[in-house]
Amino acid sequence: MKIATWNVNSLRARADRVEDWLHRAGADVLAIQETKCKDENFPWELFESNGYEVAHFGFSQWNGVAIASKVGLTDVERTFSGQPAFGKGGKDPVQEARAIAATCNGVRIWSLYVPNGRALDDEHMPYKLQWLAELKDQAAGWLADDPQAQIALMGDWNIAPRDEDVWDMDFFIEQGLTHVSPPERAAFAAFENAGFSDVVRPLHPGPGTYTYWDYTQLRFPKKEGMRIDFVMASPALAARVTGAEIDREERKGKGASDHAPVIVELG
DNA sequence: ATGGTCGCGAGGCGA
Numbered sequence: 001m002k003i004a005t006w007n008v009n010s011l012r013a014r015a016d017r018v019e020d021w022l023h024r025a026g027a028d029v030l031a032i033q034e035t036k037c038k039d040e041n042f043p044w045e046l047f048e049s050n051g052y053e054v055a056h057f058g059f060s061q062w063n064g065v066a067i068a069s070k071v072g073l074t075d076v077e078r079t080f081s082g083q084p085a086f087g088k089g090g091k092d093p094v095q096e097a098r099a100i101a102a103t104c105n106g107v108r109i110w111s112l113y114v115p116n117g118r119a120l121d122d123e124h125m126p127y128k129l130q131w132l133a134e135l136k137d138q139a140a141g142w143l144a145d146d147p148q149a150q151i152a153l154m155g156d157w158n159i160a161p162r163d164e165d166v167w168d169m170d171f172f173i174e175q176g177l178t179h180v181s182p183p184e185r186a187a188f189a190a191f192e193n194a195g196f197s198d199v200v201r202p203l204h205p206g207p208g209t210y211t212y213w214d215y216t217q218l219r220f221p222k223k224e225g226m227r228i229d230f231v232m233a234s235p236a237l238a239a240r241v242t243g244a245e246i247d248r249e250e251r252k253g254k255g256a257s258d259h260a261p262v263i264v265e266l267g
Numbered sequence: 268a269t270g271g272t273c274g275c276g277a278g279g280c281g282a
Contacts, residue, residue, distance in 0.1 A: 009282085010274055034282090036274065061275050116282060158282095214282085215272035258273075258282080 001071060001105060001266045002026060005154035005229060007033040007113070007212075007259035011066070014257055015043050021250060022050055025263060028071045029104045031111030033156045033259075035064030042066075057100040064097050065113055065155070071105035082134045086115070086127050099135070107237060107266075108142070112155030117178040125178065128158070132187040140194040143234060151234040153196060156212075156259065159188045160226050161198075164207035167224035179228060196232040199264055200244040211246055212259045220251055231264050242267040 004027040008014045011032065022030065035042065035058050047054040053073040058064030067073065078100050085093035098113040114132060117125035135153075142149055160179045163169040172180045192198075201209075210225025219225060233241065243265035251260045 013274060034274095062281075118281085218271065 001028045001107075002263055003029040003031070003104075003107065003109065003152060003154070003231070003266065004261050004263040005031040005033070005111065005156075005231060006261035007156040007229060007257060009034050009257040009259065010036040011043060011046075011064075012037055012041065014255070015046055017250070017255060017257075019046055019050065021247075021261065022052070022068075025247065025261065027261075027263060029067065029069045029107070029109055030261075031109055031152075031154045032066040032068065033064075033111060033113040035066050036061055037064055055100060055102055058097045060097070062096070063113055065100045065111040067100055067102045067104070067109055067111050069102065069104040069109075073102045073104055075101075075103045077101040080110075080135055080138050082138060084127060084130045084134055086124070098131075106150055108149065108151045110151070110153050110155070112153060112157070114156060114158045116158050117184065120176055120178060120181055125183075129183055129187050133190070136187070136190045136194055139191065139196065143195050148236045149234055150237040150240070151196075152237055152264075153191065153232040154230065154262075156228060157188065157230050158228055159184045160228055161185055161188045162206070162227075165210070165227035167210070167219075167222075167226070179226065191232050195235055197235075197238050198230050199233045199238050199241045200231055200246065200262060201227075203241075203244040204246055209246065210260075211262055213251060215258050229259055229262050231262060233264075237266070240266040 052068040056066040087093035115128040211229035213220040213225040
């Protein structure tokens with residue numbers, strides 16, 4: 001079984017590419033981030049006509065997460081328990097469309113779009129850190145309840161856990177950029193301490209192995225990317241991994257998402 | 268080439 005995650009940066013703008021990719025990659029399960037649409041605009045038929053069940057969580061033009069599966073899709077959950085809400089400028093806080101779960105052939109899949117901290121001193125940064133801390137507490141609880149649980153926390157984590165996960169660490173430090181700060185890395189490491197592991201890195205080590213390239217500054221042709229999309233697997237799921245791929249080809253050409261799909265093969 | 272990007276939705280924001 002192949003499970004994959006992909007921040008598509010708008011599903012409607014990428015519909016043809018997504019359909020082609022599903023055929024080419026042969027993914028059984030795809031966790032999608034940044035659908036950027038509401039249910040009423042969601043391209044249901046794109047998935048159904050290709051043999052996938054699909055569940056979506058999106059209520060505006062921002063964020064939006066989905067799971068498509070050829071191998072069953074049950075117990076759909078939108079937001080995780082305790083997921084922090086965010087309110088801009090005194091507005092009522094809302095739980096954003098950043099997390100959806102479903103069980104697919106015995107694997108609990110979470111499609112996650114971790115908040116972007118925007119800047120080290122921005123109010124979105126504490127929101128991001130709390131969001132991750134609450135998710136980690138939940139995930140640790142799932143494992144405590146069932147140490148054999150097969151859980152995949154997959155998506156756009158908006159964190160580069162190691163210096164080699166960005167194209168120039170000095171640039172990030174000089175510019176005071178996010179994704180590489182000690183608090184963000186600690187938030188990520190907490191998942192590893194809870195028993196989850198990045199199952200792609202051992203098969204595709206760095207440096208120079210990235211999943212995201214900014215649209216600007218010719219970052220992709222210059223090979224200046226970031227590794228920020230991860231499949232974090234519970235121990236029982238990690239034990240099943242037989243292969244992995246970062247589909248850098250999909251980042252090429254006109255009409256590409258700025259993220260590449262990440263695929264994990266299970267035995 | 269001294270600027271170089273997208274998407275949403277219809278101006279500016281978010282990434």
